[in-house]
Amino acid sequence: MHHFKTLAASTAIFLCASGALAQDSITVAIQLEPPNLDPTGGAAQAIDSVLYANVFEGLTRFDADGAIIRGLAQSWDISDDGLVYTFNLAAGVTFHDGTTMDAEDVKFSLDRARSEDSTNAQKALFAGITDVTVIDPLTVQVTLDQPNGNFLFNMAWGDAVIVAPESIENIASNPIGTGPFTFTDWVQGDRLELTRNDAYWGPAPALETATFRFISDPTAAFAAVMAEDVDAFVGFPAPENLPQFEADPRFQVLVGNTEGETILSTNNKMPPFDDVRVRKALAHAIDRQAIIDGAMFGYGTPIGTHFAPHNPDYVDLLANSQYDPDLSRSLLAEAGFADGFTTTLKLPPPSYARRGGEIIASQLRAVGIETEITNLEWAQWIEEVFTNKDFGLSIVSHTEPMDIGIYANPDYYFQYDNPEFQALMETLNATTDPAMRSDLLAQAQTIISEDYVNGYLFELAVATVAKAGLQGLWVNQPTAAVDLTGVSWSN
Incomplete structure (x- = not known):
């Protein structure tokens, strides 16, 4: 259960003196700050808001419209009895620390999530798994105790992202994933900074740097957006102010479902x-x-x-x-x-x-x-x-x-x-x-x-107030995430 965040401005990502926008940076505000940075061990929505699809990836993932699409698994086969899922993993994937992501990491992640001492907030997602078998470095087989029509859906949750044994000890403060952005810095009470992962296995994001600022107070949120101190506020906490932003040509207001x-x-x-x-x-x-x-x-x-x-x-x-x-x-x-x-x-x-x-x-x-x-x-x-x-x-x-x-x-x-x-x-x-x-x-x-x-x-x-030139932000939130992978500035 999870529901909270906000955004911020990074040092390298500001309005230039001329007023021109830095085209490869973004400062996004959310209302709630994550209590830690481990989506596989914490219940707060704010963790996924910052890290889902940006830093961490799972076997499958949610698209902007809620569809289940490929993640680290590029394809899968399901046995006729519905009990065995064989996942074919993407090749050439590395974690942000340079270690290889392979079937052993998938086994580690799923076994850890379903273990008796697991602290995963959604442990029930993994309860039906009876065995995880490595077939080869890019093939992993997951066996269930009974058919589960929701299994691919479950694997798209932020609680089911793939992590590595080499970096799991410090995941709560130094998250190491496979995603298109790497974790750079977390100034608690203020902001969290991400940098584009130039070794990313998939399509490169347009943004080079991203800063999440945490602004919990609705009055401060209004002031930050009006002053253009942030480029977007996802989950804007003062809905009474939305008509004012809608009437201001500097901004766009997106109102969607969660x-x-x-x-x-x-x-x-x-x-x-x-x-x-x-x-x-x-x-x-x-x-x-x-x-x-x-x-x-x-x-x-x-x-x-x-x-x-x-x-x-x-x-x-x-x-x-x-x-x-x-x-x-x-x-x-x-x-x-x-x-x-x-x-x-x-x-x-x-x-x-x-x-x-x-x-x-x-x-x-x-x-x-x-x-x-x-x-x-x-x-x-x-x-x-x-x-x-x-x-x-x-x-x-x-x-x-x-x-x-x-x-x-x-x-x-x-x-x-x-x-x-x-x-x-x-x-x-x-x-x-x-x-x-x-x-x-x-x-x-x-x-x-x-x-x-x-x-x-x-x-x-969910209401998002963004600068007029920003595109690619999710309107709806099929999961709690501020997915920056498709965000860019229009020319």
């Missing part, structure tokens, strides 16, 4: 949230549109379950949790909380959480639920909420693609434990027929909606 289901995360094992009546009361106390309008200035699509509305398999379940404070109060009384109760509401830094949290706190107060709000920095949120599960409520956007499977993991931070749902996900993973998969996904969406596991708020929109 895979970010924004939810009122609920600790299902913490009383009173272990009672479905209380969780249902929460859901009916929430006015989604008021949150979208008040926190996001209208940017966002209401959701009634943990699934992206732009996905063809989305089921509209909004009616299960329509705004009905009277019903909410009666459910609380039925559950023994006629006088309400008090719980914690721990908020990470993004604007949707901080602004949305104030609105939700007011809505919950109206039905008798008091919230003690704590604003956390991202590293604190990961530790307290995600890792230690020390929370009652939180607000976060889950930006991983097609991640409804997290509800099958009872150890996941909201601690939902439903054997029926877990069995359904096992069946889905083993199903390749598209119509059957659609039916199973509809069942899955319905179960978690009717169990009121979390408060389903809205699908996060």
